Amino acid sequence: MKEVKHYICEICNTEYNERQKAIDCEKNHCKPLEIIEAKYISLAQNMKGYPTSISVKMADGTIQIYKRS
Numbered sequence: 565m566k567e568v569k570h571y572i573c574e575i576c577n578t579e580y581n582e583r584q585k586a587i588d589c590e591k592n593h594c595k596p597l598e599i600i601e602a603k604y605i606s607l608a609q610n611m612k613g614y615p616t617s618i619s620v621k622m623a624d625g626t627i628q629i630y631k632r633s
């Protein structure tokens with residue numbers, strides 16, 4: 565019987581056969597630090613009240629914009 569080892573990136577849960585690939589995957593993920601802006605539309609347009617987009621400051625210093633689908 566042969567034992568098989570797998571490695572899973574703890575951030576995105578992708579499975580790898582090679583340890584280094586899982587390490588590289590984890591290192592590549594850039595984490596969000598804080599929401600710096602949230603955009604909203606009026607009550608008449610959006611009864612739910614959630615923002616339509618948010619600007620997020622990332623660990624590498626960039627600002628990324630995320631929009632509701």
Ligand SMILES: [Zn+2]
Pocket residue numbers: 573574575576577578589590593
């Ligand atoms: Zn990953």
